[in-house]
Amino acid sequence: MIELTGHSLTIDQLMKICVDQESVTISEKSMRDVQNSRLAVEDIVSNSKTVYGINTGFGKFSDVIIHEEDVEELQLNLIRSHACGVGESFPELVSRTxxxxxLNALLKGFSGVRPEVVEILKELINKQVHPVIPQQGSLGASGDLAPLAHLALVLIGEGKVYGEDDQPADSKYVLNAKSIQPVTLKAKEGLALINGTQAMTAMGILNYMEAEQLAYDSEWIAALSMEGLGGIIDAFHPDMHKARGYKQQEQVAARMSNWLKGSELVTRQGDKRVQDAYSIRCIPQVHGATWQTLDYVKEKLEIEMNAATDNPLIFDEGESVISGGNFHGQPIALAMDFLKIAVAELANISERRIERLVNPQLNDLPPFLSPKPGLQSGAMIMQYAAASLVSENKTLAHPASVDSIPSSANQEDHVSMGTIAARHCGGIIQNTRRVLAIECICALQAVDYKGPEKSSSKLQSQWNKVRHIVPSITHDRVFSEDIETVHNALNPLSDSRFGKIACYI
Incomplete structure (x- = not known):
């Protein structure tokens, strides 16, 4: 069981809760903070003080005063009217995250909700009741209003949740079956639930976890390509990378050298040629730059997952209630746009290595790695598929954050589009994993021709793992199935992941 405080949640803890389904508990201090901020809201309502979001309308309606007897209806109307999400639903894992x-944001004690609201969120998490939340409809400022409204619907016994068969079910029936009592939202509670960046941040964290593993996997797959092509290992000499000064570049070079240690298939400078093409020679520089991006993105996510992002926020036990814009998703929008480009580059350089593996003018291997060139096409169209995915990534990599559009009668005149950035980043990650799966299949086949027994001991281990699920190409077959098999095996969030790779060398 993991204790939530509102201040100390880590990515590792979040993965244990969301992927491993660990339960959560709430710290006593955080619950006291929640209670104190709630008392401040109740004081505002009982004394008829005018404070945005507590007894006023929302957005352009912020100047409309709401009477005390209408405050509960205001919150209910807010949730229902803002549940405008459309399109396919987020995966259940994103919903849980x-x-x-x-919940973690509310526990900071700046939001003014009652303990009953945080308790039902905790109960839903621990009993694994996950809202069905459409992916599209968020502008990423004023928070992820539409997605979070669909989440909030479940707390009041409305909307849909994932049933036992993973199909949408009416929440009121599932809550009843799980003995969970819906809440009636009081002043400010609806706004506190939907003002926030939790959709883009949830997707962003899961994107980061997949992208990090993808970056590690790209290295041993590139090392197999090096062996298949007789690449020159001198390019990874530590002095070369120390001379430039980027620690991530040095680390990639060190891991590449370690993967290839003892290999009889790589060459030295001048053995066959003086230097390799950039897609081989510049692996540390290109992959290292992606690692720099990953470090930046992780830093922003770790801040955001412990941030207070609703509005207004309550400080000093109600002495100060401040309206601001912490719900604006710009930090995560830029991070996701940056991650899109960085992951797309892993696909770009991988596809160039695939071309070198299948093009007989660029290697000493059978044309297209075919067992019977001409009669059998071998990996010819696998390169086509990789090229298609890389091209699609270039479209998805266009930054969503530069495409602000005004809303709420121009009151909300600059928005982040952070959730779009996070969703597109997820698409790029899936595409890139498939490109790397194709490189893996081609590299394995090249090593088959060169002699797997000459491979390094670490890469022989990887060769055995993949060959257990994808056989050598002895004749043409439906390679789509092989690509998907390796793609699923490389996914750290998939049940079919073929064991943890010993990446931290």
Missing amino acids: MMVLR
Whole structure:
């Protein structure tokens, strides 16, 4: 069981809660902070003080005063009217992550909700009741209003949740079956639930976890390509990378050298040629730059997952209630746009290595790695597929954050589009994993021709793992199935992941 405080949640803890389904508990201090901020809200309502979001309308309606007897209806109307999400639903894992992040934010004690609201969120998480949340409809400022409204619907016994068969089910029936009592939202509670960046941040964290593993996997797959092509290992000499000064570049070079240690298939400078093409020679420089991006993105996510992102925020036990813009998703929008480009580059350089593996003018291997060139096409169209995915990534990599559009009668005149950035980043990650799966299949086949027994001991281990699920190409077959098999095996969030790779060398 993991204790939530609102201040100390880590990515590793979040993965244990969301992927491993660990339960959560709430710290006593955090619950006291929640209670104190709630008392401040109740004082504002009982004394008819005018404070945005507590007894006023929302957005352009912020100047409309709401009477005390209408405050509960205001919150109910807010949730229902803002539940405008459309399109396919987020995966259940994203939904669970959103709930954990929303609960953690409320526990900071700046939001003014009652303990009953945080308790039902905790109960939903621990009993694995996950809202069905459409992916599209968020502008990423004023928070992820539409997605979070669909989450909030479940707390009041409305909306849909994932049933036992993973199909949408009416929440009121599932809550009843799980003995969970819906809440009636009081002043400010609806706004506190939907003002936030939890959709883009949830997707962003899961993107980061997949991208990090992808970056590690790209290295041993590139090392197999090096062996298949007789690449020159001198390019990874530590002095070369120390001379430039980027620690991530040095680390990639060190890991590449370690993967290739003892290999009889790589060459030295001048053995066959003086230097390799950039897609081989510049692996540390290109992959290292992606690692720099990953470090930046992780830093922003770790801040955001413990941030207070609703509005207004309550300080000094109600002495100060401040309206601001912490719900604006710009930090995560830029991070996701940056991650999109960085992951797309892993695909770009991988596809160039695939071309070198299948093009007989660029290697000493059978044309297209075919067992019977001409009669059998071998990996010819696998390179086509990789090229298609890389091209699609270039479209998805266009930054969403530069495409602000005004809303709410121009009151909300600059928005982040951070959730779009996070969703597109997820698409790029899936595409890139498939490109790397194709490189893996081609590199393995090249090593088959060169002699797997000459491979390094670490790469022989990887060769055995993949060959256990994808056989050598002895004749043409439906390679789509092989690509998907390796793609699933490389996914750290997939049940079919073929064991943890010993990446931290």
